[in-house]
Amino acid sequence: QKEVEQDPGPLSVPEGAIVSLNCTYSNSAFQYFMWYRQYSRKGPELLMYTYSSGNKEDGRFTAQVDKSSKYISLFIRDSQPSDSATYLCAMSKLDDKIIFGKGTRLHILP
């Protein structure tokens, strides 16, 4: 079993819809949970992170972590065509290297 599992998609949704992206993981020692966005031919950029369990909101983006289920989610409200990208979940233990998921390709249809 891979440490981090993420459905590669592609996921296509109409503009304005709520998008839900998810990852599962196996290592209960992970403490930091991150979401990166990667546009085509670019490096990943950090969108947001959470520490341990709980929710975090930043504008149209909400990250959720459920450590009991080893499940993390990213919600995008009022999705825009500019949100079309690959979204990578990532996680790490304290002061350790980051482990990335495969990424989910998201297409927002105008």
Place this chain on the structure above:
Amino acid sequence: DTGVSQDPRHKITKRGQNVTFRCDPISEHNRLYWYRQTLGQGPEFLTYFQNEAQLEKSRLLSNRFSAERPKGSFSTLEIQRTEQGDSAMYLCASSKTGTTPDTQYFGPGTRLTVL
């Protein structure tokens, strides 16, 4: 604002040739990472430096790969005797110690194609 830069952006080489890539991190960042990303996969950790010290190397990094960061600023990644399986995007990232979590900023990557 100068982010992480990588050179070249694209490299096409023949099998068996040596290639070298360069990464210039954000100037005040003392940590530097190399990752490899293949199509449909997330970045896979290769190695990392804190200042000029190479602190960790992945098992993915065969003895054909070597990385240096001689003065704790830019870094180079060399692949000797390239193989077709080395074709990938090579990403560099940098960060500053003391940030929690380790907030890494990525460069645009070098896309390597081995013919």
